[in-house]
Structure formats: C-alpha cells, structure tokens
Amino acid sequence: MAKPYVIGIDMGGTNTVFGIVDARGNVIASSSIKTGKHSDELHTELSRLITDNEADGKINGIGIGAPNGNYYTGMIDQAPNLPWPMPIHLAEMVTEKFGIPCLITNDANAAAIGEMTYGVARGMKDFIMITLGTGVGSGIVVNGQMVYGHDGFAGELGHVIVKRTNGRVCGCGRTGCLEAYCSATGVARTAREFLELRDEPSKLRDYDIEAITSKDVYDCAVAGDKLAKDIFEYTGNILGEALADFTNFSSPEAFVLFGGLTKSGDLIMNPVKEAFDRNVLGIYKGKVKILISELKESDAAVLGASALGWEVKS
Amino acid sequence: MAKPYVIGIDMGGTNTVFGIVDARGNVIASSSIKTGKHSDELHTELSRLITDNEADGKINGIGIGAPNGNYYTGMIDQAPNLPWPMPIHLAEMVTEKFGIPCLITNDANAAAIGEMTYGVARGMKDFIMITLGTGVGSGIVVNGQMVYGHDGFAGELGHVIVKRTNGRVCGCGRTGCLEAYCSATGVARTAREFLELRDEPSKLRDYDIEAITSKDVYDCAVAGDKLAKDIFEYTGNILGEALADFTNFSSPEAFVLFGGLTKSGDLIMNPVKEAFDRNVLGIYKGKVKILISELKESDAAVLGASALGWEVKS
Numbered sequence: 001m002a003k004p005y006v007i008g009i010d011m012g013g014t015n016t017v018f019g020i021v022d023a024r025g026n027v028i029a030s031s032s033i034k035t036g037k038h039s040d041e042l043h044t045e046l047s048r049l050i051t052d053n054e055a056d057g058k059i060n061g062i063g064i065g066a067p068n069g070n071y072y073t074g075m076i077d078q079a080p081n082l083p084w085p086m087p088i089h090l091a092e093m094v095t096e097k098f099g100i101p102c103l104i105t106n107d108a109n110a111a112a113i114g115e116m117t118y119g120v121a122r123g124m125k126d127f128i129m130i131t132l133g134t135g136v137g138s139g140i141v142v143n144g145q146m147v148y149g150h151d152g153f154a155g156e157l158g159h160v161i162v163k164r165t166n167g168r169v170c171g172c173g174r175t176g177c178l179e180a181y182c183s184a185t186g187v188a189r190t191a192r193e194f195l196e197l198r199d200e201p202s203k204l205r206d207y208d209i210e211a212i213t214s215k216d217v218y219d220c221a222v223a224g225d226k227l228a229k230d231i232f233e234y235t236g237n238i239l240g241e242a243l244a245d246f247t248n249f250s251s252p253e254a255f256v257l258f259g260g261l262t263k264s265g266d267l268i269m270n271p272v273k274e275a276f277d278r279n280v281l282g283i284y285k286g287k288v289k290i291l292i293s294e295l296k297e298s299d300a301a302v303l304g305a306s307a308l309g310w311e312v313k314s
Numbered sequence: 315m316a317k318p319y320v321i322g323i324d325m326g327g328t329n330t331v332f333g334i335v336d337a338r339g340n341v342i343a344s345s346s347i348k349t350g351k352h353s354d355e356l357h358t359e360l361s362r363l364i365t366d367n368e369a370d371g372k373i374n375g376i377g378i379g380a381p382n383g384n385y386y387t388g389m390i391d392q393a394p395n396l397p398w399p400m401p402i403h404l405a406e407m408v409t410e411k412f413g414i415p416c417l418i419t420n421d422a423n424a425a426a427i428g429e430m431t432y433g434v435a436r437g438m439k440d441f442i443m444i445t446l447g448t449g450v451g452s453g454i455v456v457n458g459q460m461v462y463g464h465d466g467f468a469g470e471l472g473h474v475i476v477k478r479t480n481g482r483v484c485g486c487g488r489t490g491c492l493e494a495y496c497s498a499t500g501v502a503r504t505a506r507e508f509l510e511l512r513d514e515p516s517k518l519r520d521y522d523i524e525a526i527t528s529k530d531v532y533d534c535a536v537a538g539d540k541l542a543k544d545i546f547e548y549t550g551n552i553l554g555e556a557l558a559d560f561t562n563f564s565s566p567e568a569f570v571l572f573g574g575l576t577k578s579g580d581l582i583m584n585p586v587k588e589a590f591d592r593n594v595l596g597i598y599k600g601k602v603k604i605l606i607s608e609l610k611e612s613d614a615a616v617l618g619a620s621a622l623g624w625e626v627k628s
Contacts, residue, residue, distance in 0.1 A: 068597075078597065126464040140563065142456050142463075149456075149565025150440040151601055156562040159595045161555070164478070172595060241478070248470040249454065249563050251463025281473045281486060283382075283392065287465055 003060040007046070007100075008306025010107070011035060011066035013081035018046055019299075020055055021306040025118030027299050029053045036083045043097050062094055062102040063308025065110030065301060070152040074104050101312035107131070107301065109146055109155060111293075112139025114304025115256050120294045127254045128246060129293075130157065130239075132261035135171070136179040136186075142250050157246060158183070162238055182239045184260050187214035190231050202227035218264050232267040239268075240275025247284050254289035258300065262292045317374040321360070321414075322620025324421070325349060325380035327395035332360055333613075334369055335620040339432030341613050343367045350397045357411045376408055376416040377622025379424030379615060386466040388418055415626035421445070421615065423460055423469060425607075426453025428618025429570050434608045441568045442560060443607075444471065444553075446575035449485065450493040450500075456564050471560060472497070476552055496553045498574050501528035504545050516541035532578045546581040553582075554589025561598050568603035572614065576606045 005028070009018040012035060019030030031049050033041050050056055067079040074091025076082065094102040105113070112129035115121040121129075125144040131137040136158030140147040147154045158179035159172055167176020168189065180186050191204060191212045203220040204212060204227060220228035243255050261268055273290055280288070295303055319342070323332040326349060333344030345363050347355050364370055381393040388405025390396065408416040419427070426443035429435040435443070439458040445451040450472030454461040461468045472493035473486055481490020482503065494500050505526045509518060517534040518526060518541060534542035557569050575582055587604055594602070609617055 124464075126468075142461050143459055145457055147456050147564050150438075150567035151565055151598075153597050154440075154563065154565035156565075156595055156597070160559045160562050161593070162478075164476075164555070174593070174595070241475070245474045246563070248474050249468065249560070250461050251465055251468035251470075253464035279475070279488070281470055281488070283467050283470070284465075 002310065003058050005055050005058050006060050006306045006309025007050075007062045008110075008302040008304065008309065009042075009046075009062065009064040009066075009094075010110070010301035010305050011064060011069075011082070012301075013067075013083075016042065017302055018042075018049070019302040019306065020049065020053055020059075021303060021309075023310075025303055027302060030302060039093060039097075046098070059098075059100050059309070061309035061312030062098065062100050063110065063113075063305040063311075064090060064094065064102065064104040065107040065305035066090065066104060067107060068153075069104040069106045071103065071105045071109070071146070071148050072152040074102075076104070103308040103312055105146070105148075105308060106137070106155075107304075108137030109139040109148075110304035110308065111137075111258055111300060112141055112256075112304070113146060113307040114295060114300060115258070115293060116141055117307035117310070118295065118303055119256070120291050121254065121256055124253050126250055126252045127256055128157070128250065128252045129256045129258060130243070132182060132184070132257060132259040134184055136183050140250060147250075157242070160242060160245070162242055178238070178242050182235055182242075182261070184214040187217055187231060187235055187261065188212050190234055191217050191228075194227055194231055194234075198227065200227060204228055214261065214264075218267070221264070221267050229267065232264060233271045235261075236268045236271025237275040240272040240277075241279050243272070243290065244276050244279035244281070247280055247288055251284060252288060254291050256291050256293055258293035258295070259297075316624065317372050319369050319372050320374050320620045320623025321364075321376045322424075322616040322618065322623065323356075323360075323376065323378040323408075324424070324615035324619050325378060325383075325396070326615075327381075327397075330356065331616055332356075332363070333616040333620065334363065334367055334373075335617060335623075337624075339617055341616060344616060353407060353411075360412070373412075373414050373623070375623035375626030376412065376414050377424065377427075377619040377625075378404060378408065378416065378418040379421040379619035379622075380404065380418060381421060382467075383418040383420045384466040385417065385419045385423070385460070385462050388416075390418070417622040417626055419460070419462075419622060420451070420469075421618075422451030423453040423462075424618035424622065425451075425572055425614060426455055426570075426618070427460060427621040428609060428614060429572070429607060430455055431621035431624065432609065432617055433570070434605050435568065435570055438567050440564055440566045441570055442471070442564065442566045443570045443572060444557075446496060446498070446571060446573035448498055450497050454564060455566075461564075471556070474556060474559070476556055492552070492556050496549055496556075496575070498528040501531055501545060501549055501575065502526050504548055505531050505542075508541055508545055508548075512541065514541060518542055528575065528578075532581070535578070535581050543581065546578060547585045549575075550582045550585025551589040554586040554591075555593050557586070557604065558590050558593035558595070561594055561602055565598060566602060568605050570605050570607055572607035572609070573611075
C-alpha cells in the first residue's frame with residue numbers, strides 16, 4: 001500500500017521549492033533554498049521539513065521537476081539556467097541520500113502530471129498541457145500516460161515553428177518558434193515591435209520601451225488601450241493556430257493552459273479560442289476544450305513534481 | 315491461446331482487398347471485390363477464402379483498415395470516397411456475420427500497426443508512420459501503443475499547416491496543409507506550378523501539363539532533368555521541415571515513410587533528411603531515423619489491417 005505522503009521538488013534557475021503533499025493534493029508544508037547551494041543543504045532542509053511534520057517513514061516517493069530533467073535516465077543535462085556542471089544524476093543522488101525512491105522529469109511534464117492527478121485534467125486520458133511562462137513548455141498525455149518519447153525528451157511544443165519565414169530568433173538558436181511569440185518575453189517583444197511599426201497613440205508609450213513586460217501590456221489592455229489589446233489578439237491568434245495543428249497529433253480532449261499569460265483571461269483566451277475554431281480540421285471541430293489550469297500557481301510546480309512520487313516502485 | 319491466423323481487410327474507394335495472414339506476416343491467401351458491392355458479397359467471398367484454405371475455426375480476429383475507420387466506435391463516418399450511406403457500423407456487422415471479433419481503424423493507423431507487427435518498426439515503442447499516397451496520412455505509436463486520441467481520430471498529420479500564408483487549397487477545405495504539397499497529387503501540382511513560373515527547358519514540357527503525375531516527374535528526374543529534380547527537392551524540403559516539427563511532439567525513434575513517393579528513393583529522401591537535420595531542435599539532433607517501409611506495397615494494407623486481428627479479445 002502507498003504511504004500517505006509524497007514530496008515534490010521544483011527546481012528553478014534561482015530557487016528550489018519543495019513540499020510535502022497528501023493524496024488529495026494539499027501541500028501540508030513547504031520550504032525553499034537557493035538552487036545554487038550544495039546538495040547537502042537540500043538534504044538538511046528537506047529532512048528537517050519531514051521531521052517537523054512527523055512524516056518520517058510516511059513518504060511514498062519524491063518527485064522532481066527540473067529544466068531538462070529526464071524521466072528515463074534520472075539525469076539533468078544541458079540546462080543552461082542551472083548553476084552546476086552538467087550532467088547530474090539527480091534522481092539517483094536523492095534516492096540514496098533519503099532512502100526514498102525518486103523520479104525526475106522536466107517542469108512542463110510535471111505540470112501535466114499535477115494537472116492529471118490533482119487539477120482540471122482529472123479523469124482525462126488524452127490532453128495537452130501548455131505552460132506559458134518565460135518560455136513555452138508542454139506536457140502531453142496519451143492513453144493516460146505521459147509522452148516521454150524514445151529518449152525522454154518528448155513534448156517540446158514551444159519549439160514548433162510557427163513562422164517559417166522572417167521568424168524571430170528563439171533562445172534555442174533557431175527562428176520562428178512558438179516560444180518566441182507566446183511566452184511572456186514573446187509578448188514583450190511583440191509590444192516593442194508594434195510600438196516601433198505603428199504610430200497610433202498608446203499608454204504603452206509612457207513606459208521605457210526596452211523594459212516593457214507582458215504585465216505592462218496587460219495593465220494597458222485592461223485600461224482599454226487599443227494597441228495593447230491588439231498585442232493579445234496577435235499572440236492569441238498564433239497560439240490558437242498552433243493548438244489547432246497540435247490537435248492533428250493526439251486529438252486531445254482538452255488543452256490546459258498554465259502560467260502568467262493565462263492571468264490575462266479573456267484578453268488572451270478569446271483570440272486563442274477564435275483562432276482555434278477557425279483553423280482546426282473539420283473532424284475535431286467543437287470537440288476540444290481549451291481550459292485554464294485550476295492549480296494555485298504558487299503550489300502548482302511542487303504539486304506537479306510531487307505527483308511523480310505516487311508513481312515510484314518502492 | 316491465440317488462433318494461428320488473422321484476416322486483414324483493406325477497404326479502398328474502388329477495391330476491397332482481403333487476406334489470411336499468419337503470425338509471421340505471410341499472406342497465405344488473398345482476394346478482392348469491388349467496394350461498391352453489397353456486404354453479402356464480402357461475406358461470401360471471404361468465407362470461401364477461409365474454407366478453401368482450411369482456416370475455418372482458426373481465425374483469431376479480423377482487422378479492417380478503411381478511410382475514417384474509428385477504432386473506438388467500430389464505425390466509418392464521413393468518408394467521401396466510400397460508396398455507401400454513412401455512418402456504417404462495420405466492425406459490428408462483420409463480427410456478427412462471421413462470428414469472429416473484428417476491429418477497425420483508418421488506413422494509416424493500420425499501416426503503422428502493420429509496420430510495428432511485421433515491418434521495419436518491430437521492437438520500436440515510439441515511431442511515426444507517414445503514408446505518402448494520393449493524400450498524406452499518419453499513424454503514431456507512443457509507449458508501444460497506437461495514438462487514437464480521445465475520439466479515435468488522432469494522427470492527421472497530413473493536415474498540419476505548412477504554409478500559413480498563400481497556401482494551396484487542400485481537399486479538407488482549408489489551405490496550406492502538408493498533404494497539398496507532399497502527396498502524389500501535391501507533387502503534380504508543384505510540377506504544374508514550376509512549369510508555369512519558370513521558363514527553363516525541361517523534359518516535363520513534353521507532357522500534357524494538366525495530366526502530369528508524380529511518376530512522370532520521377533521519370534524525368536531519373537533521366538537527369540533539372541526542373542524535375544528541383545520538384546523533389548522542394549517537396550522533400552517541406553516534408554523534412556514538417557518531420558522536424560513532429561519530433562517536438564513525441565520524440566520518436568524513427569519516422570517510417572510508406573507509399574508511392576518513397577519509390578523515388580534518394581531523389582526524395584536526401585532532401586527530406588537534409589531539411590530534417592537543418593530544422594530539428596538541438597536535443598533531437600542525430601537521434602531520429604528516417605526509414606522507408608520494408609513491407610511489400612501490394613501486401614502492406616492487408617498486413618496492416620490484419621495486425622489488428624491479434625489485438626481482439628476473444
């Protein structure tokens with residue numbers, strides 16, 4: 001029988017957040033350290049959290065979400081935002097230190113597992129999670145299983161090409177990726193482009209153009225600024241076209257969107273849904289839901305990672 | 315224990331071909347009727363084939379590959395090339411008539427299952443089959459399972475948009491689909507476009523331009539015609555770019571290409587592979603094989619459908 005708790009560890013470029021989670025998806029305790037610290041510190045802090053919450057011997061498994069985390073090998077490799085020499089055999093290290101089985105995957109896959117275990121995708125066997133943050137990530141579930149691919153690196157839908165000619169340079173070194181348009185940084189780039197190319201008045205012109213963020217665009221759009229609204233229209237249109245294409249792959253019951261951009265609500269969701277309906281192949285029309293994650297953003301990463309802790313073989 | 319034979323039925327717009335197949339993928343007997351005939355005729359002819367080959371009581375299951383065949387519902391619906399009123403509960407009808415369990419799927423999925431059971435994808439858990447015929451179809455395998463999606467209609471990669479602006483009109487009613495460029499008819503359309511837009515000499519100018527086929531293009535390319543070779547270059551480039559994008563989805567071990575266009579060999583495969591390598595995301599580089607099906611084309615459709623006959627629950 002499974003033990004009553006799991007631990008989720010969300011490893012980011014700056015902070016590593018971890019928490020103890022019960023079977024209903026309640027984060028009963030959490031803490032964090034700087035990611036740059038030595039792994040001993042993670043061990044000390046997490047051990048204390050376990051003991052303080054009388055959870056010794058009650059942890060079923062540990063799940064880690066980390067950039068480029070590979071489910072099959074348990075390793076992190078080629079993750080430019082993490083401050084260690086690569087590759088790291090992280091799952092093995094954690095399993096040994098704690099004597100608790102540990103699984104690892106990338107952050108977007110962890111988000112998808114979290115959504116399936118505790119969130120809006122409960123009961124769904126086929127859905128696609130799209131994370132709209134600094135970058136665009138994805139986690140794909142088919143037949144109730146995560147799609148890891150033959151090498152553990154499946155689900156990089158942020159790097160599908162949406163502009164084949166004159167596309168924006170992407171962080172991956174190629175041009176025209178979805179991520180270069182529909183991430184928070186993509187929205188800021190669109191704002192700068194629109195402000196340069198168009199000469200209509202806009203509240204966005206009061207900001208330092210080089211420092212504009214997607215939050216600034218949101219604030220102006222909510223205040224009724226036409227150009228700011230057009231930026232969301234443009235972004236949502238590209239995302240909706242992309243989701244229509246993704247549907248041809250796995251015919252999902254739903255797309256679940258997560259991350260900062262979804263806070264813009266209808267400003268982004270309406271153009272996404274309209275572009276999706278205009279572009280999706282006839283046989284899928286009216287069948288695919290486009291949903292926003294219901295997980296609390298502060299908990300979601302830890303919850304997602306923790307869900308892997310139910311999968312371990314003890 | 316499974317019985318020693320399965321039956322595969324490949325239903326096309328004109329002919330319905332069926333055969334008895336053993337566990338090693340040998341088609342031990344086959345026959346065909348016109349698809350337009352009443353289903354009684356299929357029953358009569360197939361029963362005779364079974365009896366003539368002393369296979370009564372030895373058939374494990376019947377698999378059918380048909381346009382828009384739906385694995386979950388056992389139905390065919392909205393298949394414009396089939397000469398019956400839709401929808402048809404085909405799997406149920408066949409199960410009842412023969413007293414043998416029957417499963418159905420679309421032709422491209424059947425091809426993928428055939429490739430996994432008897433062909434070049436044996437032992438692979440993650441691969442994508444691309445059928446390059448009159449249209450472009452696909453069958454996707456993830457974790458060793460067919461991807462059917464939540465409604466049974468997954469895997470329509472021929473209808474991913476490859477030209478977002480000024481794309482060709484596709485049979486599906488939208489514009490810019492992969493199928494409009496990389497099918498046999500797409501190659502013929504490219505030929506007509508190139509002959510109109512360019513004024514260099516070409517052997518293709520000796521043909522009736524409205525009746526040019528992809529076979530004509532192949533013949534001219536093999537004879538060294540520059541414009542004909544450019545047509546394959548153009549087609550292969552679009553296909554290679556598309557396969558690079560598809561890789562982001564399921565990180566397959568291989569793409570398996572099947573159908574008339576693959577007979578053009580290096581003329582098409584070299585540009586496909588070059589465009590793939592140029593366009594694929596860094597983490598996948600050098601990991602994905604692009605293969606040609608090894609199933610004999612005359613047998614492949616029956617073999618693919620027949621492989622479903624091993625899946626049935628008797």
